[in-house]
Amino acid sequence: MSCGKTVLEINGLRVSLAKPCCQGPPLVDDVSLTVARGQVTGLIGESGCGKSLTCLAVMDLLPQAICRSDGSITLAGAPLGEASVSQWRCFRGRRAAMVLQNPMSCFDPIFTIGQHIRETLAAHGLKGSDCKGRVRSTLAELDFDHPDEILSAYPFQLSGGMLQRVMVSLALLLEAELLIVDEPTTDLDVIVQARILDLIDRLRREKNVGVLLVTHDLSVIARLADQVAVMKEGRIIESGPVADIFSGPGEPYTRALLSAHFSLYGPSIAREIRA
Amino acid sequence: MTVLHRLFKRRLAAVALILAGAILLLAVAAPLIAPYDPNNVVLEEKLSPPSSTHWLGTDHLGRDILSRLIYGTRVSVGSVAAIIACILALGFVVGCLSGYAGGVIDAALMRFCDVFLTFPTFILAMFLIGVLGTGLTNVIIAIVLTHWAWYARLIRGFVLSLKNRDYILAARVAGTPRIKIVLHHIVPPVFAQLVILATMDIGHMMLHVSGLSFLGLGVTPPTPEWGVMINDARQFIWSSPRLIVYPGLMIFVTVMSFNLLGDALRDALDPTAGDKES
Numbered sequence: 001m002s003c004g005k006t007v008l009e010i011n012g013l014r015v016s017l018a019k020p021c022c023q024g025p026p027l028v029d030d031v032s033l034t035v036a037r038g039q040v041t042g043l044i045g046e047s048g049c050g051k052s053l054t055c056l057a058v059m060d061l062l063p064q065a066i067c068r069s070d071g072s073i074t075l076a077g078a079p080l081g082e083a084s085v086s087q088w089r090c091f092r093g094r095r096a097a098m099v100l101q102n103p104m105s106c107f108d109p110i111f112t113i114g115q116h117i118r119e120t121l122a123a124h125g126l127k128g129s130d131c132k133g134r135v136r137s138t139l140a141e142l143d144f145d146h147p148d149e150i151l152s153a154y155p156f157q158l159s160g161g162m163l164q165r166v167m168v169s170l171a172l173l174l175e176a177e178l179l180i181v182d183e184p185t186t187d188l189d190v191i192v193q194a195r196i197l198d199l200i201d202r203l204r205r206e207k208n209v210g211v212l213l214v215t216h217d218l219s220v221i222a223r224l225a226d227q228v229a230v231m232k233e234g235r236i237i238e239s240g241p242v243a244d245i246f247s248g249p250g251e252p253y254t255r256a257l258l259s260a261h262f263s264l265y266g267p268s269i270a271r272e273i274r275a
Numbered sequence: 276m277t278v279l280h281r282l283f284k285r286r287l288a289a290v291a292l293i294l295a296g297a298i299l300l301l302a303v304a305a306p307l308i309a310p311y312d313p314n315n316v317v318l319e320e321k322l323s324p325p326s327s328t329h330w331l332g333t334d335h336l337g338r339d340i341l342s343r344l345i346y347g348t349r350v351s352v353g354s355v356a357a358i359i360a361c362i363l364a365l366g367f368v369v370g371c372l373s374g375y376a377g378g379v380i381d382a383a384l385m386r387f388c389d390v391f392l393t394f395p396t397f398i399l400a401m402f403l404i405g406v407l408g409t410g411l412t413n414v415i416i417a418i419v420l421t422h423w424a425w426y427a428r429l430i431r432g433f434v435l436s437l438k439n440r441d442y443i444l445a446a447r448v449a450g451t452p453r454i455k456i457v458l459h460h461i462v463p464p465v466f467a468q469l470v471i472l473a474t475m476d477i478g479h480m481m482l483h484v485s486g487l488s489f490l491g492l493g494v495t496p497p498t499p500e501w502g503v504m505i506n507d508a509r510q511f512i513w514s515s516p517r518l519i520v521y522p523g524l525m526i527f528v529t530v531m532s533f534n535l536l537g538d539a540l541r542d543a544l545d546p547t548a549g550d551k552e553s
Contacts, residue, residue: 061447064377093450106445108460119459120449170449 006074007178007210008035008058008096013071015053015062015234027066028053028234034227035178035210040200042225042242043214044257050234051214055182058212059098060088076177094124096178097171102187103163107155113166114151120170135173142169142199161192168199172207179203180212185220197223218261222246230254288539294532301345302352311339313346313499322515334504334518335511343499344525350500351529354411355480358418359473365423366469367462370430375438375457385431391424400483404492414493418483422476429472433465475537478530485526501526 015028028050035041043051056062058073060080073080076095080088092098100106107116117135121127139147142165155163164184171179181200185193201224203209213225221228221242229239230251238251249255301308310330317337325332331340373384391399396418403417437443438461446456487493488502496503501522508518 059448061444089450089452091450092448098448100441100445100448102441105441108442108446110463111459119446119451119455123449123451123455167445 005036006034007037007076008033008212009072009074010034010054010058011072011074013054013057013073014069015050015057015066016069018065018067026069026234028057031071031231031234031236033212033229033236033239035212037177037210038204038208039226040204040211040213040224042221042228043212043231044216044218044221044228045231046216046257049231051216051231052182054231055098055180055212055214058180059092059096061092090124093120093170093176094174095176096180097174097176098180098182099164099167099171099184101183103160103167104155104187106167107163109155112152112154113158116155117151117166117170117173121173124174126174135169138169138173139166142172143195159192160187161189161195164188164192164196165199168196168203171209172203175207176209178210178212180214182214183216184213185215185217193220200224218258230257287535288542291532291535291539294528295536298348298352298529298532301348305345305349309339309342309345311342313338313343314497315339322511322518325517331521332515332517334507340504340518340521343504344501344521346499347501347504347522347525348529350411350494350498351481351484351526354415354484355477357415358422358480358484359477361415361419362423362426363469363473365419366426366430367465369423369427371434371457371461371465373427374431374434375453375461381431384427388424388427391421392428394421396421397483397486400487401490401492404487409492409495411494411498414484414487417487418480422480426469426472430465430469433468434461437461437464471537471540474540475534477533477537481526481530481533 010031010033013028013031014026016026017024031050031054033041033043033054043054045051053062053066057068058075058080062068075091078091107113111119114135118131121131121135135151136147139150144150144162144165150158150162150166158166168179179200184196184200188196197220200211200213204211211224213220215221225242227239228242228245229236230245230253231237232253238245238249238254245254246258249258315338317333320329320333320337321335323329323333323337329339329341331344334340334343369384369388373381399421400414400417403420404413407413407416443456443460446460451459484493485500485502485505488500489506491506494500494503496507504522505519508515508522511518
């Protein structure tokens with residue numbers, strides 16, 4: 001794998017509790033992942049298996065009591081360990097953007113969408129009138145019919161799907177190379193889900209963005225991902241191209257996960273995927 | 276709650292607002308409103324009853340009581356404003372730092388606060404004035420030092436409750452600098468809560484200043500101040516009780532109006548009431 005193509009490389013990541021007194025088994029252990037440009041790497045697993053912690057570790061935003069105890073993270077050729085706090089802050093948002101789970105609570109209710117966007121752009125040194133035009137055209141690109149209305153709206157005046165698209169627009173505005181999406185569709189209805197997923201797919205194709213897609217929803221993975229890693233109890237137990245994993249799961253856990261999914265949604269999807 | 280009840284409540288808020296506004300106006304425009312110089316001693320007119328020339332009469336040195344009351348507003352309101360501003364500034368810095376940084380900084384700052392919280396405020400204030408010496412500036416310093424810890428504690432609590440909101444995480448994920456996150460997303464909501472609290476505390480602070488002045492520790496005569504006026508009038512309480520009643524009434528009305536204003540503000544700005552609407 002050439003360095004130019006890989007946008008994110010996680011090697012042997014271990015995340016554990018910071019206090020030595022409550023040292024148990026690590027929360028995330030020996031996780032290795034790569035995300036290539038223009039590709040979607042899926043990360044699946046049940047709730048609490050360490051998917052979100054892996055994401056936060058990539059952004060260097062782990063909660064105070066939890067720390068990265070081992071392993072390396074390389075973002076677009078720059079290793080995380082060597083960057084200073086302020087350098088890493090510039091990386092966040094600019095090089096690697098993240099879309100969070102529940103769009104409704106991810107915006108400060110006392111600021112308009114426009115103010116949120118301005119704040120984020122200003123944090124990366126982008127100001128002025130040409131930014132305004134770019135914000136508008138980006139919002140239009142994301143299927144917002146009236147960008148000006150969106151900019152002057154408060155978060156609670158918009159729907160979950162709209163807010164999720166606003167969040168994606170931030171990644172687009174800053175021209176991030178890596179997009180981490182942590183359960184982007186959990187709070188949304190199916191139609192909006194499809195729209196968001198299409199959007200992510202479009203970003204991947206048109207802007208050549210590498211995407212790390214975290215979800216517990218197998219249909220989302222089947223729809224979008226090129227590569228998939230299955231996580232269980234903090235470890236990656238199986239990884240490979242999506243088709244391989246779905247058609248011939250090697251681990252009993254993966255098989256159980258797939259069969260549980262198909263028993264809910266019927267065998268037609270299974271056939272679809274294999275085909 | 277009946278409509279009548281609600282209406283009555285609102286009317287009370289309006290009365291409080293008008294009274295508080297009037298008191299502020301008195302403080303600002305004292306030289307324009309007061310009919311006489313508050314320190315002008317005219318011994319031949321001492322202890323004269325209310326008349327057309329002296330509306331509220333004169334005190335034991337023949338000074339016009341109305342003028343002294345009006346000028347007294349300046350000292351009382353001004354010192355309370357200074358106290359509240361200092362307390363809020365100190366409380367905000369310590370509370371935000373403690374709440375947002377957490378860890379060792381939080382523990383150290385909060386233990387330091389605990390030192391101030393353990394003493395009864397009035398006793399500690401008197402002790403501090405004993406060390407610093409009497410005078411209005413020292414009274415302000417003493418009251419600020421004895422009260423800031425409460426505010427720092429409260430602000431820390433608010434900050435802690437806001438710190439783990441998703442939109443703070445979203446802002447961090449987007450690469451917003453820490454200081455901007457605190458200033459934009461944490462300070463405004465905390466401030467909205469604190470304004471209410473501070474309004475309700477204005478009366479309390481005013482009583483503190485007047486109380487210390489009454490004990491002869493704060494403002495020294497002849498400066499017109501309500502606590503000082505009560506202290507001066509003490510010896511004439513049997514011969515002309517009105518001397519003690521006027522400044523007492525001023526303190527009462529001011530404290531009451533700011534308390535009512537705080538109550539009304541809390542009702543009007545209640546965030547849960549806002550949530551129900553949205």
